[in-house]
Amino acid sequence: MSGVCGIIGIFARDGGASTEAVAAAMAVLRPRGPDGVGVWCSPDGRAVLGHTRLAVVDPGGSAQPIGDEPSRTRLVANGEFYDYRRIRTALADTGHPCRTRGDSEIALRLYLRDGHRALRELRGEFAFALWDGRRRELFAARDRFGVKPLYYAERNGRLYLASEIKALLACGVAARWDPEAYAAHLQMALPPDRTLFAGIRQLPPGCYLLAGDGGITVHRYWDLDYPTTEELAAVEHGSPTALTGHLAQVRAGLDEAVRLRMVADVPVACHLSGGVDSSALVATAAGHREVTAFTVSFADVTLDESPVAARTAARLGVPHHRIALTPADFAEHLAATIRAGEMVQENAHGVARYLHSAAIGARGFKTALAGEGGDELFAGYPQFQQDLALSRSPAARDRARSGYRKLIECGAPPHLRGVLDRLGFLPSWLTQRYFAVLAPSRPLLRPEFAEVLARTDACTPLLEQSRQQLAGRSALHQSLYLFAKSWLPNYILGAERLDAAHGVEVRLPFFDHQLFATAKAAPLPWYTRAGTTKYVLRAAVHDRLTEEVRTGAKRGFFAPPTVCDDGLLATVREICAGPALRDNPFYHPAAVRRLLDALPTRPAGQRAASERLVQLVVATSVLTAAFGMTTGEATG
Template sequence: MCGIIGIFTREAGLSAESVAAAMAVLRPRGPDGSGVWCSPDGRAVLGHTRLAVVDPDGSAQPLGDEPSRTRLVANGEFYDYRRIRTELAETGHPCRTRGDSEIALRLYLRDGHRALRKLRGEFAFALWDGRRKELFAARDRFGVKPLYYAEQGGRLYLASEIKALLACGLAARWDLAAYAAHLQMALPPDRTLFDGIRQVPPGCYLLAGGGGVTVHRYWDLDYPTTAELTAVEHESSTALSGHLARVRSGLDEAVRLRTIADVPLACHLSGGVDSSAMVASAADHREVTTFTVAFADTALDESPVAARTAARLGVPNHRIELTPADFAENLVATIRAGEMVQENAHGVARYLHSAAISASGFKAALAGEGGDELFAGYPQFQQDLALSRSPKARDRARTGYRKLAAFGAPPHLRSVLDRLGFLPSWLTQRHFAVLAPSRSLLRPEFAEVLAGTDACTPLLDQSRHQLDGRAPLHQSLYLFAKSWLPNYILGAERLDAAHGVEVRLPFFDHHLFATARTAPLSWYTRAGTTKYVLRAAVHDRLPGEVRAGDKRGFFAPPLVRDDGLLAVVREMCAGPALRDNPVYHPAAVRRLLDELLARPADQRAGSERLVQLVVATSVLTAEFGMTVGGVTG
């Protein structure tokens, strides 16, 4: 995990000083070294701040190849790099360093843009091709690593963080249409909350040269059609056992490749199946140390289970106890680091989790995110699985759709229902838990923007080939992965980066996905057991209490249940942060907070997301001095 910054212009005039301010902003991501390179013609400049995890004594960036006049800066990790280095040497393209990043440079020199097919990992990189006078930048398949870009004054800017782009002189303005899309569904995969600042979507690359700036897709999730699933379902009884073996082997390989580092390795460990399976596999390959967040709220505290799991696996476990005061003190810093809104308190918990890992001397860690997306573990996905398999469930759902339509379903939900014939459960839940309750708090100007926004139709139009002919579960999983996942769950990357910690995610391995995706629907849940494939594949590695435990997401205690935290929010909302917030009406917000404070603490949780959204948008407005910008889709 490092920081990268790049600027390209078709005119001359760039120098190392052009990225000096951005480099300073990116320093927390890469405290171990830095480097800047400017092309002789002044048309491109690349900067890099380094977190030295592989080949710490070498592999300084930018990496270059003098004969081709090519330079590269990379963030993240390229896995299986040792095998690829050998292959490159055998084909006449030997690497000169012992690190992983150089393989991207050498593969590009050999294969051009097709090099992306060979790269495996969590990465974002930018490469200047001096022969073609072209900037080539790419982001990993699942969007684990960020890559932001903007065009201004005839220049293209790209960076690992929005703050770095702002340091280059770009204005901080709200993209209100993007926030409206967030309330409806999620940020569009190519947008941010900042007007004019975009993302290279997951699985895509950007080209900038004489022909302008273009973005192209090199990979996409591709679930089997219902016909293909039916064919597998009718195979012999040994098909399931073979699939379990392949999943186990695929997970082991994904974990093993991510344990390769020249620094000590930490692991996130909760009380759940995903992190426990990941730690069990990692401990087979090298020495690891686990870290677990703990809360005073025993209903949400998984640390006792995690401690017993760590003891069974024979690995050290560090308990990180968080208090309401910790959340109050770090709320603003978390939102600033993440550059996006938080909807519950676990963003602060993640921020402090990484701070503790860093304070213990670790730069690299493994985490278990992705298991629920691969194996349909969330309750909403289980509902979509039922729709895929049960005519009765589909009939009940249609009754619910008719009721929703009678109450005036918004256009974005109608477009999904018209196109797919059903509504993904996570999208319906978002409507009732976030969008509908938000309406009473909105400023009239933003309410108009929201009314004119349809976040779903563009994604549906772009995804026809991946949605047509698929089961409802796979349609739901696909839309979730293309919208909510990279913008929120993987937004934790910025929180880890603030403390100089690189977190590796074995479940987001495209080879493992290629194996897991082939499971027939009947294998996802068996005998009432969710994530059956994963549990069965690693059952001998897990303690009984973890193996049999129900799915429970990682949730921190709700902010709204603590009077002290609510008082902090109330004070925050009495000042200019809320006054300048372009989304939420100050008087309506203060009424909500007063009502919450008058209620018993155990009756406030339903308003947690609303309060978090108000706080996050207010903090972003104040911290970045954001003014009102874009309102169009």
């Protein structure tokens, strides 16, 4: 199919649109799809669809937009629809045969057969837009977890939607900061339908959009649905062989998710670290076809996972490439990474990911598998382990309540007090965000933005929207759900834009909704056994892992802190010495410079503690300069 492509669409209710209206946006999106372009305008001028293609499946065919003349429909898609061969056969059997050999067309044919219900049949990482000439309606959708982005904005009575914000700006949408959205990011994460750009929204994961004569509406077609505590208890106290059966189901589910993502008419690469998730994926993928592994390497041995990855690759007989990164590499590509991602970075791992994909693309690979999602599915992050303890241990709950009382006495902000009132606990990742980001940020803020931050509550709206999905669930599953609706699509999956900048599509087997349906059924004691985190995953694929990976502790992917390298710190100083910081609407230049002046005198540990703050200052300054951002009225 198409791989990590670029899509652009316009809906003009009164007509008058033309292909020329998306020419600038198509140029911006070309790095996402260097293998071909296509543009179509409806005869009545009410719709324009554009596509830049990365050819991964059926490279000689499946050019887009894909159309069906009798129904006057056209479709452009970004991403992959998996298991498409089976669906193509089923469509042909029901009188809706596909003309191409790729996977994109199944979305069009399913829509013509089932309407909006077609989304139930689609499996994968995708965003697409479809013009229905019969209904005179634009239909657009985004995958369940939000792996693929889809942004939209209105300008002069027209709706614009695209794979990247830069494409919307190229169509004339104004580049303005949304201060309330950035305040929400500091507190928790961006709201599911907002961006850092005022007036530019994102279609939330698991949702579709309709635009027609009746206006623009957004509808949900899928949501995470964790079992209630009663349902989990029934499994836990049921058959004594339940755990064995669950492990077999997880293994089979992972096998299927990987197998489907190995379907490609081009070579497939894999991200490989020293951890369980990527090691399990590479081992599983190697059982289906030849793969090549890539690992980022740092000079700091405490953060460098390449030796473990090399031993894993050697055991599997998989070709392995080590991408050695130096502080000079980070300095050179810091601004480009932020511009490509269209979002703030909080650790230098964004630059590492950007260069990782550059190296994969430079070796001729267009698609790769990666291990994001393993920690969300199997509660691998330390914060989730703390929430798991709250769910299972009365002593842990008592200790937490004592900590909550102290936090309230010290003046906890309203957004945390609201969460505590509604849930009876604070998700550990949310508490950590307060202590690691929000509280330390306050001395650096401009007074006018500090006021915006004080009156912002990013948590209450999400809690209100999530009542049904949170009710009756354990603290762990409530925490996992809120994380998946906020931090996951808005930060972790933001790496998609960094990969796309180099024409590389990254496929994520752990974010397979069928695998999620299997994994979520695990009772709480199964998440950790005998002191081993992510027990279910380790046990399900134990024979595919080396001993050092199987028994190794959880290691997050972190690049060496920028603030601990004098050369990188000089780059930061250079950025903060110019107009980028002067025009930054969030941070006070004098306060930032005092922090930067003090850092070289501090021990390494104290310097590292300021990494997130410095990254946030640099990222917002670079975005301000790169896009000519002004301060606009927040929307929504």
